[in-house]
Amino acid sequence: MLIRSHDNGFHHPHASEITPRSAYLQRRAWLQYLAGGAAAAALPVRAAGVERPGKLQALAATASQAAGAQTMERVTAYADAAQYNNFYEFGLDKGDPAKHAHTLKTRPWTVRVEGLVQQPQTLDIEALLKLAPQEERTYRLRCVEGWSMVIPWVGYSLAELLRKVQPLGSARYVEFVTLADKAQMPGLRSGVLDWPYTEGLRLDEAMHPLTMLAFGMYGEVLPNQNGAPVRLVVPWKYGFKSAKSIVAIRLTEREPGTAWNKAARNEYGFYSNVNPDVPHPRWSQATERRIGEDGLFAKKRKTLLFNGYEAQVGQLYASMDLKKFY
């Protein structure tokens, strides 16, 4: 990870210095951002304080001011975020998506918005990119497998799109359908999941400002293996809810099936909120390993309810038994 220094030139930090210094710069950038006004204008475009990796096309964005949108935790190295992936359409090993997703064609690309809406439409990816201002939000992402990362995503609230298409009064859920093309995705030969990979949210979860339609990360367009050209990011739910390479968004009256729920009903529920008190049937969910901190003596972190976003999303589940609706 390169480190930006605002006023005293570039320093080659000692390896031992990298962590504290980058955390310090992030915090300082954020304080300046909060100070607002002229200070904000002098800031790097990205509050995360992490230099663009310079691998893919830049995607400009302003730092989101939404509550909960900027964790102060250290951002995961781009190399880890782009090379340790789950994207079963390209294979089951963590390194497979980065190796094989170059065959994914992200242009032309359209997303159908259909079902119980006033204005069903098929949007070209270029139009979708411009539908609302691009914002950067640094979210934790926790996988049900027990690891987590901190990633600066670029995109906007899914609510922006949903408001445009005007859900009908009967719409209660949103289903996300992703690409399933054998010619581009070697993993479809495996029967582990029922393709296409689909996911779902309750309409109020989908409308929550933190639920994001993401087009980029680290200031650039998404690498194919991270779900280009457009994916969902739902920071308080296990990673598998954040469907990659979306081709359709469908509003429904009934709770939609989801890929993991169909594959193993007793292991993956519809809600899939990060919850340390509800173990997966085969392992605990109480702790997690932060990718990049996985040295021999690295301590595991305690997993937080709703992945630490309880203040923002807790009220969505106020009357629900979260052990029953896991």
Ligand SMILES: Nc1nc2c(c(=O)[nH]1)N[C@H]1C(S)=C(S)[C@@H](COP(=O)(O)O)O[C@H]1N2
């Ligand atoms: N289409 C599709 N989307 C998917 C998956 C997948 O296999 N296929 N895996 C999910 C899982 S289990 C996780 S943890 C996240 C990982 O996102 P990342 O690789 O960008 O970190 O993507 C989710 N979205």
Ligand SMILES: [Mo]
């Ligand atoms: Mo996952």
